[in-house]
Amino acid sequence: MVGVALSDCGRLDDGTTAYALHAQAARRALADAGLDRSQVDGFASAGLGTLAPVEVAEYLGLRPTWVDSTSVGGATWEVMAAHAADAITAGHARAVLLVYGSTARADIRAGRRTGTLSFGTRGPLQFEAPYGHTLIAKYAMAARRHLIEYGTTVEQLAEVAVQARANAALNPEALHRTPITVDDVQSGPLIADPFTKLHCCLRSDGGAAVLLAAEDVVRDCRTAPVWVLGTGEYVSHSAMSEWPDFTVSPAAVSGPLAFRRAGVRPEEMDLAELYDAFTYMTLVTLEDLGFCAKGEGGAFVEKGRLRVGGGGLPVNTDGGGLSAQHPGMRGLFLLVEAVRQLRGECGGRQVRRADGSLPRLAVASGTGGWFCSSGTVVLARE
Template sequence: MPGPLSQPVHAVPRRRVAVVGVALSDCGRVDGPTPYALHAQAARRALADSGLDRSVIDGFASAGLGTLAPIEVAEYLGLRPTWVDSTSVGGSTWEVMAAHAADAIAAGHANAVLLVYGSTARADIKARRRTSNLSFGARGPLQYEVPYGHTLIAKYAMAARRHMHQYGTTLEQLAAVAVQARANAATNPDAMFRDPLTVDDVLSSETIADPFTKLHCCIRSDGGCAVLLAAADYVPDTAKAPVWILGSGTATSHATMSEWEDFTTSPAAASGRQAFARAGLAPADIDVAELYDAFTYMTLVTLEDLGFCAKGEGGPFVDKGRLLATGELPVNTDGGGLSACHPGMRGLFLLVEAVRQLRGERGPGQVTKPDGTLPRTAVASGTGGWFCSSGTLVLARD
């Protein structure tokens, strides 16, 4: 039976869909507000950014909060949507839900869909409102890995070690990912950490799970964000230029590590192929890439799987300053989860940053092409679990 990488992808005529509003809530160190309040703050700001009236919102997508997510959050926001989605597949949730929302709008099942997220992950730990638990699967098939210490970070560490063994990837190359993310964060006033890093800083920080040190790992922050998608019919009434969704792709891989066929290949290989084919573009056509980076290895292997470099060449690719906002392929231009913010399922933040870059709204951190013009295209690719799921979107200004 053919797998997802060998299945053909066919273009389908679609009603055009655009991102018309994006916003962050307060991010970083946010003591006091509840996750619901951060949802509301981000939603209000995104709606204001769009210039549309809240009455146009007939679709709502949210995950990770409430017993009846997204119904509880929609009620808190005063919304009564007729189209809802609460897909939860880890960090790629938001790219997957954006793909669902775009399909719904394209088919006429909704006209304007609000995606919103908020978390007080840092504040909860600080206040001891709950304990951090990065060990998943006390029940079901995953229970058989738990006794061996398979926390989330251990799963990523194993995958990174396999890539190092198979392709000669070095710790210095992985550290370069963190160094460049921090350099990009330096121009982002919303970033939690902005002080410069060196490769030696990364390598000499505390070991968390071999080969990862603390600075190979994402930060823990508070924060939220929101993205409003709408049909082309609404674009003439929006406050800012639209950013169009050209193509999307989703894929899953495994849940238990024993079912993962290749630790060096993520499901982004499938979701990226779908998204590029549906957009009619190739990786070489992309000006900016926003990739989920809970760990440095995620950035490296996602670049390979999306086709920005060949399999096994990610180490040399990231080691030449290419990921800087001024580099050949600007990646995680806000500083990413490694330096800017990571309140949990970070995927929606990737869309916010991609849209702001395409609009030319990033101030000192704005990417420009060699001819001085704004970037035209961007890719946002989220990863969920321990490379269990992936969602990829291709975006463009025109």
Template structure:
């Protein structure tokens, strides 16, 4: 029997990105933020909304993403509602890129919206982050392990094992704020110092308030399309060059090493599939719910050796004008964090690659926009990770 030849895989690019209203949003529902971001991303692409035949969202609705798609007036033939925490959106981008490449969809819209800050303010939800007491978590809940405590415990282990200091962790927050200072969309823009971080109220040892992400409202959207749609697009494409995903644990007792995040696997896979090395990246957009996340993810992506993250983030290396600008919009520590920030990483990376970031645009030494970027997100308490390598060429 003669084997049938596989159809050629199509190249996939991001054609449209957009933010919904972010920061303090008291007059919109999460559904409205989804719709606002979706409309803006489609308009940014210059394509007609009728090309969209794939849809992905998570965390909202009775039948996510079915009722969100209905709210947006979409009837997709390909859907994804993966939910692995903050890494959800990079996982979805990887799945969407594979589906488009294989011909199962032509244009996939990824959308997120949340009023996490407004909901707590209005007492529509609590700020409790214990995540329940069923399943594997039931064995840790009696000890008071909130999400913040889990990250704090991992940070303490890195400090013990490698000599990482509180000042080095604080430097991550200081440099994130320096990026945010140039971004008019960032929620907090006033400069901070290492002493400001160290002297703040203690949240979970060793984290003070400024070691932790802000709580905001907001939304965003990303439109991925097959290469044949690009001649009709309004903007130059940003190509999906490589992706990787990996899950690690739920119970902290099942995590082999608190100093190694699942980005060690997702990053390696993404760079291998892109045929590129970390040293070739111009910028990095990294999920930063806490300062330790940035530090350990930089290690695990290969930007420095294990245990050297503390030294790597010192002396402005990841800030504006640094050797490797990280979270150029200000990140979850200063710009916005509505609950699951992974999709914002892709939006910011695309804007930087397009030279559309305005007052917080980073330029290469030759005065040109970055050509390569990596977006790497973490979910849960280092439970999941997904990494996407993006490029203009």
């Protein structure tokens, strides 16, 4: 990975389009890498609504010879990064641009619904959607199962939101930076039991881009490369009735695959960027990636362990979807933050190892749907 960037994010009420956010992020990522648009021969995009890759590529002035439009929800970008790395290794492309842009917040404010809270109502979901069993209800149901099964507490889940906000406070680009407490989280309006408002991600506009390049292209880049060591992907279920265990996410498959292929262990990671549409996602993904045993996630997230400088495992160092930004399908933002951390570009939220050096290893793990899919990428600095 040689170029990463975000578009303007947060509250965009000036008529900015999703296409423009794609272009803004793409231009910034190319400038970050020091490469010209003409050098991009691979392209991947997916998004809310009807933005097809062929349309976005045309808007960006690209004519790729390799293209990917995989769409598996929030895990899309980790899966696409894996596909791009494979394509580069096979010689099918030399520079692949992954790009995303969404005006999710502006669309809601304007009364435009560009997506649903489910993967639609066809097939098996026709038996769930009519009863209001949409995305947030499914996550809440899974969280409640973990609380019952392992004695995890709602206060422990709230700690995830509190620590995400503490990291966001260090990030000038985060949408919400005011510190919060467990009491603040618990006293908010109930959205779907056991989730109050602050257990849930915010809604924002924004875009991101990541540029991957072949090794012979890397030497022409202005940035130090961050290497893809290993990847894993997994698709689990769509209907809740087909999910064998609500306390196990698909990261339990994609994570071990990625670590094994990378030749490293979870305990070697200096930081983790995890999809956090809800607090429960962070907790269960930590378990399933192997940072703690199943059922021990509640204890793991206590005592500030997820904070930058907290003495544990820094998680979602930009503030995550809970506090930084969440324009839907946020997985690409995880890769941007992981690369920036490994390159030492994060200012006040920069992670340091015990000896004061920059982090060497990071993991980004995206989750799609209601734990329907997962993509995990292990990254390394030279």
